[in-house]
Amino acid sequence: MKYEPHEYQRYAINYIEDHPFAAVLLDMGLGKTSITLTAVADLLFDSFEVHKVLVIAPLRVARDTWSAELQKWDQLHHLTYSVAVGSEAERKAALTKKADIYIINRENVQWLIEKSKLPFDYDMVVVDELSSFKNHQSKRFKALMQVRPRIKRVVGLTGTPASNGLMDLWAEFKVIDMGKRLGRFITYYRQEYFVPDAMNGQIVYSYRPKPGAEQAIYRKISDITISMKSTDHLKMPELISSEYKVYLSPDEQDAYDEMKKQFILDLPDGEISAANAAALSGKLSQMANGAIYDDAGNTVPIHEQKLDALEDIIESANGKPLLVAYWYQHDLERIMKRLHDRHIPFSKLDKADSIRRWNNGEIPVALIHPASAGHGLNLQTGGNTIVWFGLTWSLELYSQTIARLWRQGQTAETVVVQHIVTDGTIDEQILRALKAKDKTQSALIAAVKANLKN
Template sequence: MLVIAPLRVADDTWARETEKWDHLKHLRISKVLGSAETRRKALKADADIYVINRENVEWLVGELGTSWNFDTVVIDELSSFKNGQSKRFRALRRVRPMMKRVIGLTGTPAPNSLMDLWPEIYLLDQGERLGKTITSYRDRFFVPGARSGHIVYEWKEKQEAEQRIYAAISDIAVSMKSEDWLELPERIDRVVPIKLDQKSRELYKKLEKDLLLPYRDADVVAQTAAVLSNKLLQMASGAVYDEDRGVKLIHDAKLDALEDIIEAANGKPVMVFYNFKHSLSRIQERFPKAQILRKGKDGNQDIADWNSDKIPLLLLHPKSAGHGLNLQESSCQTVVWFDQIWSLEEDQQANARVHRQGQTRRIVVMRLVAEGTMDEDAADALERKAAGQDALMNAVKARIEKVRGVA
């Protein structure tokens, strides 16, 4: 059996989980990770389960070719194969006929839209249910939306498309919510409003209105709606990158709020999610005991230390720590989102690192939201379960119109 998983999950979680269960302890796991030479050696090892990270799928297909000998393949985080144009999808598609069974695991099968489902389901049934090509899938369930000439930028679902798609895959898909099957403790979501001082608010409004903040050494410029959204979220968190990738400090309001939250935790570990590198560096400067998850074996030790309450403040980026990590064994009850994000998938997966099977304590998820800023739009989008690129663009458009109306 071959297991394809995110790197850290492949390196740590799969091997560690087998040790927890008596009926799995006999299974031999070979990690096909590291350098090409190390991976080749791991492939030749006598094992029951071979685990590889998804970035090396293309290499594995090229290495084995027609000698592909895995009759069962498990894809941990199937949504990472949602792009039908990606190299990893194309590689796996080539050897799919040589597999007898494919099992896909994901908590977010369609993170952006139902369009994401086709590549994932194709790897399961080779196009039997949703069509052999993405074109036939689109024609069957979608109609063109926003377009420029012959180029379609958006596809909208046909009437009852969702029900028809779910009906088509119902015989091979099992959907379970953890709260329906597990006795999970309560999760409380709280918005912590952050009030900016007058100077910070004026700088924020100036960038929002003029798309430019002039500085003596390097200006802060927002040339597109997406860039503007990103810059405004940065400013809401307390700093912003200029044109030379230098950092302009705006305020410390969120750092002060985080300090209060850590103090209120009474010595229990606190988990903090950040999105910007300057947020990470500023948090580390304020809280020297804060740690990030390192890579490889060091990262595995960090996970063990966190679960043993040896790390008081853990700083995580949702993209690198959003899938598969088991961080629920510590006594942590406080999760803080220092920066706000638009991705519903990343938000859900990140929060599930602690609020998951094995958790015995109530978890409080706190979002530090700067009042009157793009933070509020991002948090609202997540609350509506409508987060993503469309929500981002609509929020920016609404803010621009509001600012121009005031002007």
């Protein structure tokens, strides 16, 4: 297929070529893979500025998406590539094969650098989903920083650079510029731009930005960062978000409230730390969804309010395909049992064949987990409605999962996002938190948005 880039794509291609270190914040559906590969091809064979390129990506994206784009576009057919996933023997074979571009999943970055015994002689690295390097204590981040001084060019790609707040940005930009803009050490970044928020004595659980810190951070990174939103450059379908409220019975609500109360009362020091707050959040989320794991790992049913709501939504869809996002394994098991009992055809989207069948309109109800579908899957031809049975705190997974349908190539005029929300539970807080985080995300993207007229 002939590649005819839009104006914004030409701008992004040129930006990557002109900036040895670049953060390219492209919203979902803007074609970041084809943009990057076109720039890589020019750097390899027009300007001869690089000779060996490493792409680091989520597993499914590394395995399927980059190779598919290389095969799709005529101007990329001359590029040779090797996908290093699978067993250690398979990865080594792929990495020793002669190619222009080597593609590896992010889970194997540490293995490549510290254990493979292969030379790290890549002069350009592309990090697809830069946000996966936001944790400066992770093994993948530490391993990559060991070889970072040897790399001449780095491109970081993501649509959600600050999914959990501005603190994420330090590690991401350390990967790109080795700390030139936001500081070489996380302690400097915290002291410069943040103040302690939640504390217990000398222990700080969270930080909040100082007044004016957000804009100061954006200014620091603006010279190596471009940002583009899909709504600015594509004719996107209207995105409609709604809530389907379900209500617990008095006994069910009492059980939920008792769980919250008892958990807090059982804390030894009377304080909720980040760790036990996360544990409580998980328990309450499970209860809101209708079941909970006991200490032995067994599923204890609580209610069927969300299952009833899902059944009503499927019935009202009248055969229209629905993508259903679940979070816990017991959610999946209970959904599958309910659909099986009601003789409603469904499939879990976890293999290439099920994805193909969904896109061909052969699956009326598709079950998907945000962590396995957050990046890289094109599902927009199979339907235009997603139902959130269980919510996630992660704005990144939430946004990316919705973007499987709300993206370029969606033929429907609207994409509907339906949230099944249990009234009076943590579901309501999660939705509010997602919206609050999105304000920070939107502020970052707006602050460094590319001005194509310039």
